[in-house]
Amino acid sequence: MKKTISVTVNGVTHQNEIEPRLLLVQYIRDVLNLTGTHVGCETSLCGACTVMVDGQAVKSCTMLAAQADGSTVTTIEGLAQGGELHPVQSGFWEHHGLQCGYCTPGMIMASAQILQRNPDPTDEEIRHGLEGNLCRCTGYQNIVQAVQCAAKKMKSKSVAR
Amino acid sequence: MAEKTVGKPIKRTEDPRLIQGLAHYVDDIRLPDTLHAVFLRSIYAHARIKSIDTTAAQKLPGVVAVYTGKDVAKIGPVPCAAALPDLKVPDHRALASTKVYFVGHPVAVVVAESKSAARDAVDLIEVDYQELPVALDEEKAADAKSPVIHEQFGTNVAYKLTAGEGDIEAALKSADQVIKQRILHKRLAPIAMETRGVLARYYPGEQELTLWTSTQIPHLCRTQVAIMLGMPENKLRLITPEVGGGFGSKLNVYAEEALMGWISMQLNRPVKWIEGRRENMQATIHGRGQTGYIEIGFKKDGTLTGLRYNVFADMGSYFQLLTPAIPTLTGLMLSGCYKIPAIQINVTGVFTNKMSTDAYRGAGRPEATYVVERALDLVAAELKKDPVEVRRKNFPQPNEFPFKTATGLFYDSGNYQGALDKALKMADYTKLRQDQQTARKEGRLMGIGVSTYVEICALGPSAAMPAGGWESATVRVEPTGKVTVLTGASPHGQGEETSFAQIAADELGVGVNDVTVIHGDTAIVQYGIGTFGSRGLAVGGTAVYLAIQKLKDKAGKIAAHLLQVDASTISFAEGKFTSSAAAGKQITIQEVTLAAHVAKSLPEDMEPGLAATSFFEPKNFTFPFGTHIAVVEINKETGEIDFQRYVAVDDCGKQINPMLVEGQIHGGIVQSMGQALYEEVVYDDQGQLITGTLMDYALPKAIMIPHLELGSTETPSPVNPLGAKGVGEAGTIGATPAIVSAIVDALAPYGVRHLDMPLKPEVLWQIINKKSAGAA
Ligand code: FES
Numbered sequence: 001m002k003k004t005i006s007v008t009v010n011g012v013t014h015q016n017e018i019e020p021r022l023l024l025v026q027y028i029r030d031v032l033n034l035t036g037t038h039v040g041c042e043t044s045l046c047g048a049c050t051v052m053v054d055g056q057a058v059k060s061c062t063m064l065a066a067q068a069d070g071s072t073v074t075t076i077e078g079l080a081q082g083g084e085l086h087p088v089q090s091g092f093w094e095h096h097g098l099q100c101g102y103c104t105p106g107m108i109m110a111s112a113q114i115l116q117r118n119p120d121p122t123d124e125e126i127r128h129g130l131e132g133n134l135c136r137c138t139g140y141q142n143i144v145q146a147v148q149c150a151a152k153k154m155k156s157k158s159v160a161r
Numbered sequence: 162m163a164e165k166t167v168g169k170p171i172k173r174t175e176d177p178r179l180i181q182g183l184a185h186y187v188d189d190i191r192l193p194d195t196l197h198a199v200f201l202r203s204i205y206a207h208a209r210i211k212s213i214d215t216t217a218a219q220k221l222p223g224v225v226a227v228y229t230g231k232d233v234a235k236i237g238p239v240p241c242a243a244a245l246p247d248l249k250v251p252d253h254r255a256l257a258s259t260k261v262y263f264v265g266h267p268v269a270v271v272v273a274e275s276k277s278a279a280r281d282a283v284d285l286i287e288v289d290y291q292e293l294p295v296a297l298d299e300e301k302a303a304d305a306k307s308p309v310i311h312e313q314f315g316t317n318v319a320y321k322l323t324a325g326e327g328d329i330e331a332a333l334k335s336a337d338q339v340i341k342q343r344i345l346h347k348r349l350a351p352i353a354m355e356t357r358g359v360l361a362r363y364y365p366g367e368q369e370l371t372l373w374t375s376t377q378i379p380h381l382c383r384t385q386v387a388i389m390l391g392m393p394e395n396k397l398r399l400i401t402p403e404v405g406g407g408f409g410s411k412l413n414v415y416a417e418e419a420l421m422g423w424i425s426m427q428l429n430r431p432v433k434w435i436e437g438r439r440e441n442m443q444a445t446i447h448g449r450g451q452t453g454y455i456e457i458g459f460k461k462d463g464t465l466t467g468l469r470y471n472v473f474a475d476m477g478s479y480f481q482l483l484t485p486a487i488p489t490l491t492g493l494m495l496s497g498c499y500k501i502p503a504i505q506i507n508v509t510g511v512f513t514n515k516m517s518t519d520a521y522r523g524a525g526r527p528e529a530t531y532v533v534e535r536a537l538d539l540v541a542a543e544l545k546k547d548p549v550e551v552r553r554k555n556f557p558q559p560n561e562f563p564f565k566t567a568t569g570l571f572y573d574s575g576n577y578q579g580a581l582d583k584a585l586k587m588a589d590y591t592k593l594r595q596d597q598q599t600a601r602k603e604g605r606l607m608g609i610g611v612s613t614y615v616e617i618c619a620l621g622p623s624a625a626m627p628a629g630g631w632e633s634a635t636v637r638v639e640p641t642g643k644v645t646v647l648t649g650a651s652p653h654g655q656g657e658e659t660s661f662a663q664i665a666a667d668e669l670g671v672g673v674n675d676v677t678v679i680h681g682d683t684a685i686v687q688y689g690i691g692t693f694g695s696r697g698l699a700v701g702g703t704a705v706y707l708a709i710q711k712l713k714d715k716a717g718k719i720a721a722h723l724l725q726v727d728a729s730t731i732s733f734a735e736g737k738f739t740s741s742a743a744a745g746k747q748i749t750i751q752e753v754t755l756a757a758h759v760a761k762s763l764p765e766d767m768e769p770g771l772a773a774t775s776f777f778e779p780k781n782f783t784f785p786f787g788t789h790i791a792v793v794e795i796n797k798e799t800g801e802i803d804f805q806r807y808v809a810v811d812d813c814g815k816q817i818n819p820m821l822v823e824g825q826i827h828g829g830i831v832q833s834m835g836q837a838l839y840e841e842v843v844y845d846d847q848g849q850l851i852t853g854t855l856m857d858y859a860l861p862k863a864i865m866i867p868h869l870e871l872g873s874t875e876t877p878s879p880v881n882p883l884g885a886k887g888v889g890e891a892g893t894i895g896a897t898p899a900i901v902s903a904i905v906d907a908l909a910p911y912g913v914r915h916l917d918m919p920l921k922p923e924v925l926w927q928i929i930n931k932k933s934a935g936a937a
């Protein structure tokens with residue numbers, strides 16, 4: 001029994017017939033071919049699959065595609081705007097917040113959410129905010145710095161406006 | 162003229178694709194008509210397979226094929242490259258056929274149009290097992306009374322090995338005192354965030370097979386898979402796309418790699434297998450796994466006289482690529498950064514009903530460092546001396562390098578005092594000890610741990626390696642002046658695309674962005690060894706450097722020809738050739754390159770083109786070192802550990818990109834913290850894997866980790882022209898003993914001198930509460 005869903009992903013609306021058991025991450029990766037969102041555990045523990053659903057960071061391996069019907073989804077591919085990197089993306093680049101890069105899309109989405117909720121976080125708050133995201137390479141320190149750097153960039157941008 | 166970049170923390174060139182989700186790991190590669198493979202794995206640790214019924218699975222819609230052990234008998238054994246005397250090597254096949262030896266042992270593979278169909282079909286396979294008694298603990302399994310895993314050997318002892326120099330008996334006898342300590346190095350899971358994965362595509366017309374696989378060793382893997390499949394190596398192309406971490410777990414050749422190739426050849430369709438996380442915990446190599454006994458002899462003044470380490474090393478049930486060789490690295494590094502006149506290691510390698518152990522970040526060396534550092538702490542505690550003093554007492558002096566150890570190594574260069582002094586200063590050690598006095602008076606459990614380590618890197622001279630220790634590079638200047646570097650080292654997060662480009666850019670006087678570094682495709686890159694053993698830069702980077710010297714030599718001759726001067730008068734700097742014989746005249750590398758390619762005017766007998774290849778064979782290993790200091794306070798109520806400081810001073814020789822160096826050290830230290838405090842692969846007494854998910858296996862999270870304060874000293878290595886030593890494993894080697902030492906130090910008032918990892922709050926709480934109850 002297939003189900004038809006309509007989801008807006010990175011600004012483009014898609015209509016697809018899907019199996020009810022299809023996970024959102026499978027929909028994103030296998031149906032839409034947006035492979036920037038990764039799978040590290042499939043059990044909601046690593047955060048590699050984090051995307052934004054209606055503005056909320058969600059582990060897309062814990063949500064069914066059917067549940068995203070009618071939603072707006074942003075994946076890592078949709079974060080840069082008009083060819084300009086999102087401040088979190090450039091923060092990660094400048095502060096060496098990634099090594100193998102596998103956890104990175106999820107880390108970046110989770111970090112963007114942290115700053116959305118708290119534009120001026122302490123290191124401690126950032127570390128708390130990343131509790132659902134595992135990285136085996138970086139030891140997290142540069143990720144914390146990357147997020148701090150992004151926070152500064154975002155603040156100076158909003159002041160400039 | 163491009164600015165020099167070597168030694169500067171420049172941003173990585175690989176990052177733009179990674180931060181935008183535009184990189185391609187194996188599972189991101191999509192080929193039309195791809196089939197999906199899912200494995201049925203053993204649910205028992207030891208059992209005889211009485212029968213397998215795949216009928217129902219085969220009938221399921223979407224299923225294309227189901228294979229069991231007897232179907233794939235033609236595939237050759239999974240290779241082990243370690244050669245040791247009298248080594249018992251089990252016949253390790255792609256799928257089990259008569260017996261299963263560990264939970265996760267592959268028994269059958271289903272190939273279907275979709276992954277979900279394959280998964281459903283796996284559930285329909287019926288295997289009739291006859292359970293057998295298990296052998297799990299490496300020490301007990303070595304006993305003659307233990308159930309035997311490989312019946313043909315009549316024992317679980319895979320090998321015994323003794324190594325070391327000096328008269329150990331006399332050395333221990335000459336000591337004023339000898340301390341003995343049993344010490345455990347628990348099994349760990351490497352857990353690269355990207356699990357393993359393979360995509361295979363056979364081209365029947367060309368009779369060529371392409372394998373995309375997440376590996377650290379593309380060329381070695383190609384050779385071995387070609388042998389397993391009995392196909393010509395030059396008909397097999399192996400590509401490692403983006404690799405999401407390895408830590409040694411992908412320094413291997415796995416059954417699944419050959420199997421996917423074989424299946425694609427049977428079915429003439431692409432086939433993909435992506436390892437699930439549970440599978441990864443069960444069937445990707447584990448690390449460590451040693452139970453050892455230390456004996457350390459010393460004089461009253463703290464001078465060490467000898468060290469013996471008798472160790473039972475857990476092999477798991479089969480050998481993977483390097484399994485039995487790992488404890489030999491432990492033996493090599495048992496001198497630590499100290500003068501120990503006599504050293505002996507006695508290894509008993511033991512089969513157990515578990516997944517194979519193999520190289521996990523550090524690979525045998527963290528075990529050695531941990532043994533030596535724990536031993537030094539025990540000596541200090543016994544003599545009531547400051548642990549720093551005992552270390553200093555036994556250091557070789559900087560002028561004693563190359564320093565020969567009683568394990569047969571020559572340490573290339575070092576200044577152990579320098580790194581120690583810097584770390585002590587950064588941490589303000591004297592003040593810390595005073596604070597500790599105050600804390601103790603107030604009843605707080607504060608501890609300070611110091612570890613001074615040396616490690617063996619840049620693996621290594623081929624004579625000491627199982628399958629070549631050199632590395633290759635080809636450097637080409639294209640007609641437009643852009644530079645292409647082909648490296649046999651195949652990175653998976655180390656940033657070699659950037660650091661190698663820095664070397665090439667500086668040497669050729671071009672910008673980093675004018676250089677492209679290509680790796681991980683055996684059809685493009687000349688043979689290479691791979692990235693592991695902290696060798697990428699020190700061996701692979703040196704090959705790049707040396708290839709460029711050859712290339713510049715040729716370019717210089719062309720420049721001389723074009724400038725009409727003698728080649729001996731030519732010099733090269735900042736991208737330009739000049740001649741001492743023709744003041745004011747110059748010619749750029751780009752002009753020379755163009756001339757080399759259009760080939761209208763070249764020196765007589767010179768071949769056109771501008772490319773050079775180097776296969777760099779290091780004459781020795783390199784020996785980076787450093788000092789790590791951990792300061793902790795233990796919460797008496799909960800047993801939880803609060804890091805107050807973590808200071809690390811590492812010396813990895815010359816640094817090409819300090820930002821990448823720091824990143825490697827951060828990551829290494831945090832993996833160490835995982836080992837010291839949280840991580841442990843646990844099998845129950847039936848051999849069931851208890852830590853089968855990331856819920857049960859505790860990886861460090863951001864919130865568990867303190868801010869790390871890093872410093873460095875720079876003692877160049879004489880082994881390679883870059884002066885680089887390697888840094889990939891330093892953190893994992895140096896940090897574990899410092900952390901354990903700090904915790905033991907905090908608990909010293911309870912009479913604690915040693916504890917085995919992982920030091921979970923529960924363990925500490927019990928010590929604190931049992932002892933205080935006793936005292937009350
Ligand atoms: S893949 Fe979704 S949390 Fe790990």
Ligand code: FES
Pocket residue numbers: 097098099100101102103104134135136137138354405406654
């Ligand atoms: S960068 Fe490799 S897991 Fe985070």
